[in-house]
Amino acid sequence: MSGNxxxxxxxxxQKNKSDKGRFETYPVQDISPxxxxxxxxxxxxxxxxNDGKEPVAFDHDCREGICGMCSxxxxxxxxxxxxxxxxxxxxxxSFKTGDTxxxxxxxxxxxxxxxxxxxxxxxxxxIIASGGFISVNTGNAQDANATPIxxxxxxxxxxxxxxxxxGACVAACKNASAMLFVSAKISQFALLPQGQPERNxxxxxxxxxxxxxxxxxxxxTGACEAECPxxxxxxxxxxxxxxxxxxxxxxxxx
Amino acid sequence: MSANKIDAKIPDGALEQKWTKYRSTxxxxxxxxxxxxxxxxxxxxxxxxxxxxxxSELGYKVKVFCFQDSPRRAHxxxxxxxxxxxxxxxxxxxxxYRLFYDxxxxxxxxxxESNVYRLAEVSANIIDQCVAQGVPFAREYGGMLDNRSFGGxxxxxxxxxxxxxxxxxxxxxxxxxxxxIGLGAVSMYTRHEMLDVVIIDGxxxxxxxxxxxxxxxxxxxAHAVLLCTGGYGNVFFLSTNAMGSNVTAxxxxxxxxxxxxxxxxxxxxxxxxxxxxxHQSKLTLMSESLRNDGRIWVPKKxxxxxxxxxxxxxxxxxxxxxxxxxxxxxxxxxxNLVPRDVASRAAKERCDAGFGVxxxxxxxxxxxxxxxxxxxxxxxxxxxxITNPTEAQLTELxxxxxxxxxxNLFDMYHQITGVNPYENPMMIYPAVHYTMGGLWVDYxxxxxxxxxxxxxxxxxxxxGANRLGASALMQGLADGxxxxxxxxxxxxxxxxxxxxxxxxxEAFVAAEKSVxxxxxxxxxxxxxxxxxxxxxxxxxxxxxxxxxxRNAEGLKQAITDIQQLRxxxxxxxxxxxxLNEFNPELEKAGRVADFIELGELMCRxxxxxxxxCGGHFREEYQTEEGEALRDDENFSYVSAWEFKPGxxxxxxxxxxxxxxxxxxxxxxx
Numbered sequence: 001m002s003g004n005x006x007x008x009x010x011x012x013x014q015k016n017k018s019d020k021g022r023f024e025t026y027p028v029q030d031i032s033p034x035x036x037x038x039x040x041x042x043x044x045x046x047x048x049x050n051d052g053k054e055p056v057a058f059d060h061d062c063r064e065g066i067c068g069m070c071s072x073x074x075x076x077x078x079x080x081x082x083x084x085x086x087x088x089x090x091x092x093x094s095f096k097t098g099d100t101x102x103x104x105x106x107x108x109x110x111x112x113x114x115x116x117x118x119x120x121x122x123x124x125x126x127i128i129a130s131g132g133f134i135s136v137n138t139g140n141a142q143d144a145n146a147t148p149i150x151x152x153x154x155x156x157x158x159x160x161x162x163x164x165x166x167g168a169c170v171a172a173c174k175n176a177s178a179m180l181f182v183s184a185k186i187s188q189f190a191l192l193p194q195g196q197p198e199r200n201x202x203x204x205x206x207x208x209x210x211x212x213x214x215x216x217x218x219x220x221t222g223a224c225e226a227e228c229p230x231x232x233x234x235x236x237x238x239x240x241x242x243x244x245x246x247x248x249x250x251x252x253x254x
Numbered sequence: 255m256s257a258n259k260i261d262a263k264i265p266d267g268a269l270e271q272k273w274t275k276y277r278s279t280x281x282x283x284x285x286x287x288x289x290x291x292x293x294x295x296x297x298x299x300x301x302x303x304x305x306x307x308x309x310s311e312l313g314y315k316v317k318v319f320c321f322q323d324s325p326r327r328a329h330x331x332x333x334x335x336x337x338x339x340x341x342x343x344x345x346x347x348x349x350x351y352r353l354f355y356d357x358x359x360x361x362x363x364x365x366x367e368s369n370v371y372r373l374a375e376v377s378a379n380i381i382d383q384c385v386a387q388g389v390p391f392a393r394e395y396g397g398m399l400d401n402r403s404f405g406g407x408x409x410x411x412x413x414x415x416x417x418x419x420x421x422x423x424x425x426x427x428x429x430x431x432x433x434x435i436g437l438g439a440v441s442m443y444t445r446h447e448m449l450d451v452v453i454i455d456g457x458x459x460x461x462x463x464x465x466x467x468x469x470x471x472x473x474x475x476a477h478a479v480l481l482c483t484g485g486y487g488n489v490f491f492l493s494t495n496a497m498g499s500n501v502t503a504x505x506x507x508x509x510x511x512x513x514x515x516x517x518x519x520x521x522x523x524x525x526x527x528x529x530x531x532x533h534q535s536k537l538t539l540m541s542e543s544l545r546n547d548g549r550i551w552v553p554k555k556x557x558x559x560x561x562x563x564x565x566x567x568x569x570x571x572x573x574x575x576x577x578x579x580x581x582x583x584x585x586x587x588x589x590n591l592v593p594r595d596v597a598s599r600a601a602k603e604r605c606d607a608g609f610g611v612x613x614x615x616x617x618x619x620x621x622x623x624x625x626x627x628x629x630x631x632x633x634x635x636x637x638x639x640i641t642n643p644t645e646a647q648l649t650e651l652x653x654x655x656x657x658x659x660x661x662n663l664f665d666m667y668h669q670i671t672g673v674n675p676y677e678n679p680m681m682i683y684p685a686v687h688y689t690m691g692g693l694w695v696d697y698x699x700x701x702x703x704x705x706x707x708x709x710x711x712x713x714x715x716x717x718g719a720n721r722l723g724a725s726a727l728m729q730g731l732a733d734g735x736x737x738x739x740x741x742x743x744x745x746x747x748x749x750x751x752x753x754x755x756x757x758x759x760e761a762f763v764a765a766e767k768s769v770x771x772x773x774x775x776x777x778x779x780x781x782x783x784x785x786x787x788x789x790x791x792x793x794x795x796x797x798x799x800x801x802x803x804r805n806a807e808g809l810k811q812a813i814t815d816i817q818q819l820r821x822x823x824x825x826x827x828x829x830x831x832x833l834n835e836f837n838p839e840l841e842k843a844g845r846v847a848d849f850i851e852l853g854e855l856m857c858r859x860x861x862x863x864x865x866x867c868g869g870h871f872r873e874e875y876q877t878e879e880g881e882a883l884r885d886d887e888n889f890s891y892v893s894a895w896e897f898k899p900g901x902x903x904x905x906x907x908x909x910x911x912x913x914x915x916x917x918x919x920x921x922x923x
Contacts, residue, residue, distance in 0.1 A: 016835065034672075035533045042535055042786070049784045049839070054830045057838055059323060061496040063536045065666060066421055067327045089669045114467055115836040118323075122444065125324050129436035133429035134388045138308040138735045141379070141386035145343060148397025158390035158415055161422060165326055194388050 005031045005097035009044065011056055012104045014113050021113065023102075033093035037080060038063060038070060040092055058117040065089040065229065068164030071171075072117055073104040078168035078227050086166065086229045106167050108176035110214045121167050123213040124181060131205035132185040134194050153191050160187040162230045169224035169232070175216030180224035182210050183240035184232045190243060200247035207244055259906050260513065260894050263696040264368045269914045273372045276697075277740050281747035288313035291746050292755070294461055294476035296448045296503050298325030300420075300427055300727060301710025302482030304734025307430035310439045312739055314746075317474060318431065319443045319463055321498055321841070326428045329484060329496040330730060333420025334541035334663065336402060336412035337727040339377040344401055348409040350374045355915060357725060360406040360593050361690070361718020362868035362884065363917045364516070366892070366910060368697060369715045376736040377728050381413055383735055387426040391415050403546050404723040406593035406922075412724045417541050417663040423727055427734070446472075447841060448503045449769045451479060451510050451706060454761045458706035462762075462769045466841060469834035471770055473762045475755035478705045478742060481507060482734070485689035485711040487520065489849045489856065490801070491793025493686035494526060494539040500845040501852050504693050504712050512701035513894040513906060515694035515714030517852065518860035521721055521869050522802050523687030524550075524597035527670055528617040537685040538670055540620065541663055542723035545590045547629065547656065548620040548680070550597070552609040554578045559609045569611065569619060569679055580604055588922040595720040595869045595882070596922060598684035602802050603880060605683070612681050621679035626652035684802060688726060690717040690869065691859075694894040694908070698741035699733060702894075705745060709733035714892065719868025776843050777833050781826030785842045788823045792816065792846070792853055800857050805873040809861040816854045820901075823850060851901055858895075858903065865889045877919075886917060 006029045014021030028044050035043070038060050045055035061069040070087040074080035080090045095101065103117065111119040161184070169180035186203050189195025195202075218237060225234040265272045283291065291314050295306040298320040310316045320328060342348040353374040358365055381399070385391065391413050392400040401410040415422040434440040443463065450462040452473070460475040486501035487493035508514050525540045525548075553559045554576050561567035580600055582589045592600075601618050604610070611617050631648030634655060640647065653676055657664070667675045693701050693708035695715055700707050710730035717725065756762075799812035823846070831837040866875040866882035867889070875883045892908040 032531055032533055034530045036535070036670075039533050039535050043533065046784055046786060049828060049830055052830075055839060057836055061322060061327055061498050062329060062332045063497060064332055064494075064538045065669075066332050066418065067322075067329070067496060068331075069322060069327050084665070085669060089666065091669065091672070093672060118836065121323055125326075125432060125435075125442070125444075128429060129432040131436075133433040134386065135433060136383075136386040136430075137311045138304075138383060138430075138739065139379075141382035144341070144381045144385040144391075145398050149393055150397050151393050151395050154390050154393040154397075157388075158392075158422070161390050161415075161425065162418065164421075165324065188390065189388050192388050192390070194386060 003033055005033065005092065005095065007031060007095065007097070008100040010100060010102045011117070013056070013116055016115055017112055031092050033091065035092045036063065036088055037072070037074070037090040037092065038088050056117060057115040060088060063088040066164060068166035071106050071119060071166055073106060073171055075102055078106065078171040079229050083226070084229055084231055086164070106171040108170045108215070110176065110178070111167060111170065121165070123215070124165050124167065124178070126213065127178070127182055127206055127209045128185065130209035131198070131202040134189060135198060147193050149192060157188050157191040160184045160191070160232065160236055163232050164230055166229065168227050168229060170215065172223040172227035173216065174221065174223070175219060177218045177224070178210050178213070178215040179218040179237045179240065180228060180232055180234070182206050183236035186240045186243060187236040190239060199243065200251060203240060203243040203247050204251065259896070260694065260702060260908055261696065262366065262908055263698060264366070265697065269367060269371050272368055273375055280740055280744050282743055283747050283750060285313050287750040289315065291315065291749060292317065292476040293742070294319070294474060294479045295482060296461065296480065297328065297482035297484060297712070298428070298431070299328035299330035299482060299484055299710060300424055300730030301712070301734045302328065302480070303424065303427035303431045304731050305480055305482060305709055305738050306440055307427060307434050308735050308739045309742070310434040316434070316440045317443065317476070318440055319446045319448055319461070321445065321447045321466060323444055325431055325442065325444065326425060328424060329499050330424045330727070331421045332496065333727050334417040334539060335404065335543035336414035336419045336724040337380065337423060337731070338404065338411050338722070338724045339381045339413060339728065340374055340411060341378050341381060343399060344410045346409045348411050352409065353377060353411065356407045357716065357722060358718065358915055359920055360722040361720050362882065362920055363718065363886070363890070363912065364519070364867050364892070364910065365716055365718030367912060367914055372737065373716050373729060373732050376732045379736055380728060380731045384423060384426050387430060389415070389422045389426040391422070402543055403591060405542055405545060405591045405597070406588070406722040412543070414543065417543065417660055420727060423731065427731070448506070449844070450506045450765045451703070452761050452765045453510055453703060454755070454759055457704045459755045460757070460762065462765050464769070467836050469832070469837065471766055473757040473766055475757050477746060477749045477752060477755070478707065480707045480709055480738065481693065481712050482709045483712045485692065486849070486852060487686045487689055489792065489853050490686040490796045491789050492529065492534060492537050492797070494523060494537050497536060500848070502845050502848045504708065505848040505852060507693060507701065507703065507706060509897050511703045512706055512708070513694040513896050514691070514855060515892050515894050516691040516719070516859065517856045517893070517895065518800065518863060518870055519690035519719050519868065520686060521594055521688040521690060522598045522684045524594055524601055524684050525620060525682045526685035526687070527667065528612055528681055528683040529614065538666065539685070539687060540667060540680060540682055542594070544620060544660060544663065547625040548590070548622050549579055549624055550581050550590055550601070550618055550620055551577045551579045552604045552611060552618050556608050559611060562611050563613060563615065570623070578609070585922045592922045593720055593722060598802060599871060599880070601684055617681040617683045619679040620682045622656055622675070623679065626656050630655035688721055690714065690719060690721055694892065698744055699738055700745065707738065707742070709738060719870055773833055773840065773844070776827070776840065776847070777829055779825065779827050779829070781828045783826050784828060785839055785846050788819065788827060789842070789846045789849070791819055792850055795819070796853050796856070800860050803871050803873050804860050806861060809857045812857045813854055813861070816850060816857065820850045823847065854901070855895060855903060859893050862893065862905065863889055884919070
């Protein structure tokens with residue numbers, strides 16, 4: 001077909017967590033520009049299976065940019081060259097025939113490799129479990145319109161809540177910091193009246209868990225914001241830092 | 255055939271009183287006993303997460319399983335448009351009864367009255383709960399919640415968070431779940447797949463699961479098991495479901511005695527991005543909410559359609575009078591907001607007649623230009639006091655509003671197709687989206703296996719033959735937050751003396767052995783074709799013969815073809831890698847094996863149902879105008895299929911009684 005591409009892939013292969021891992025080179029032919037990056041990997045895997053080799057393991061699920069499961073580090077950038085896009089929504093029209101594409105897993109101490117390109121991001125779940133919620137049991141709620149919430153606050157809260165938990169922010173950061181992820185959740189609740197009762201405790205608990213998981217510190221380079229597929233703003237980190245300092249100063253539990 | 259094997263256990267009394275009375279009289283379990291009762295929840299979407307969190311809050315010991323790396327990835331996350339609730343915040347005449355009525359009618363009179371009424375009753379509580387959890391729904395400037403319209407209704411009752419409502423609701427339920435995990439009250443098993451249910455003395459007592467990283471087969475005991483595992487649209491290979499969405503948990507339960515309800519009821523969603531080529535792995539939905547503001551059309555003249563297909567004509571240049579807004583023409587009362595099954599069939603009809611607008615001839619336009627300019631543009635211009643705005647000004651002003659409402663959907667469309675939808679009409683075509691069928695459940699949401707429940711899309715219960723938009727999220731959360739916490743007591747109150755279940759019971763040993771043997775068998779085939787090869791073939795059979803239109807001859811052929819495919823699969827599939835490691839191909843193989851069996855049942859069910867209703871359109875049964883022609887005399891029942899060894903089935907029927915609604919031919923004209 002006209003316009004189709006031939007590419008060279010350099011893909012990280014690692015049998016399991018304890019394997020050292022290495023790059024393997026695979027040529028792929030006749031790739032349509034309308035394919036998504038993951039569909040191009042489907043083609044590669046189909047070929048590997050037919051050749052009697054092991055396909056490349058990678059995480060993916062919804063393939064419409066919202067579940068946050070896909071996680072490839074492409075040519076040195078999480079989710080590849082485009083901004084505001086997950087790997088599953090990256091299409092091959094962003095590449096040209098003859099390109100060599102290097103594909104690695106997220107690299108962070110807190111995200112150990114499971115196999116090939118799939119990593120373990122359960123640290124994020126543990127951070128949420130430490131405080132990323134509003135403690136309201138089912139059945140406790142008042143009428144939804146009983147507390148009006150200004151549109152600007154609601155919109156800002158939503159903008160923070162759009163985080164898909166993919167971990168690109170960590171992968172992009174030279175310190176493998178999770179501050180953007182954690183601050184997005186803290187901001188979502190800090191901007192809402194419902195989030196106020198636990199505001200101080202939430203930030204203290206979540207930051208403590210973040211540190212315990214082995215994520216690095218934030219040095220404000222902004223790589224996380226630049227690579228975030230959902231455009232989560234760096235200003236969330238500033239809000240979290242303010243809340244954190246405030247909570248430490250005012251905490252009764254010293 | 256027998257009718258007595260199934261009992262829907264619908265409470266007595268007037269419709270409006272059933273749930274209230276039931277809730278007030280259902281047996282309770284005291285807190286001390288709850289601590290000793292184990293509940294397993296399989297699946298962590300809206301139904302699973304909300305059920306797990308709520309049951310844990312009540313004091314039960316809960317274990318949750320999901321195949322993804324985190325419970326937050328479940329496919330509920332991808333729901334876009336919104337969630338219905340009978341709040342009547344708009345003062346536009348909504349009520350519990352009206353939501354109930356719209357849902358029954360939308361389902362083409364094939365849903366159970368009592369369940370649907372309960373759903374409508376608890377709908378308002380869901381919104382309250384979600385707001386309390388910090389779900390940032392869209393709001394108006396005064397701080398009140400905003401609503402939008404969805405198909406099949408004439409009120410605005412849909413709550414939303416841009417085009418990411420499912421994400422926000424799931425993250426709400428997920429945080430409630432994570433809170434319980436943090437408290438040590440729920441044990442979470444991610445990257446685990448349920449591969450069998452274990453039945454002891456006729457009761458469900460646990461599951462067999464595979465740790466997807468190590469490949470280890472595990473036994474997990476429970477006093478009740480909740481399957482919240484979603485729908486089976488991926489039987490078609492191409493659908494809007496996530497790649498991992500599968501029927502396996504429900505299917506294993508089916509093979510252990512849970513009847514399968516209305517398997518042929520599939521929802522084909524009218525507004526999806528059309529198929530672009532053979533490489534395609536999934537289809538992407540463009541939310542129904544877009545039909546609020548998008549007008550659907552094809553050219554009036556075939557020669558214009560041909561010119562557009564060949565790239566000789568730009569659709570923007572086609573004059574207004576040369577466009578056929580066929581939904582507005584055929585259904586003036588509901589227009590672009592007819593229910594999904596009606597909209598899908600109408601699109602197929604136009605494309606089959608030669609009016610399709612993309613290269614494959616299988617696409618129609620969803621066009622925002624008119625509303626962008628005249629609805630929103632004019633409104634904004636008036637707000638800003640611009641008199642005599644130019645056309646370009648109107649477009650510019652309207653674009654900003656559309657961007658706020660649907661920005662992420664427009665971006666997604668742009669990304670996938672490479673075409674800018676702000677400048678050009680979207681091209682859309684129907685695609686498999688949701689399955690109304692599922693495990694048969696009674697009023698308590700219990701399957702025909704005592705102690706085994708099905709919630710959310712995994713059950714058949716609320717949507718009849720066609721689901722209305724924004725009702726899946728409502729049902730998932732209703733089942734999990736507000737139904738199961740009550741109904742499970744009816745069963746567990748009799749289990750307080752059972753004590754711990756023994757994982758070494760012979761039933762567990764036998765189930766584990768059978769799971770291991772099936773996996774070993776799959777690995778040992780070492781054939782020549784990949785799992786996807788078989789999945790794609792199955793999908794093609796299903797789409798061609800059991801898709802948007804079905805007929806007896808095609809369905810019979812499909813059954814033969816699927817049986818042939820099944821034997822080929824079990825003799826020629828190739829699965830690389832090992833049993834005891836992270837092996838996505840092996841996972842897929844098990845799921846496709848189950849899809850193949852399910853596909854046959856869907857065709858048998860479609861063949862049995864000699865009528866058209868909702869999403870089930872049998873070509874032999876249609877009105878002169880091409881609308882679905884129901885046969886209430888003979889088919890006003892739920893098909894509940896019992897699995898028989900050797901891949902065979904026996905049909906049971908649950909007669910549907912309409913005591914509160916007068917059934918009529920559905921009309922949206």
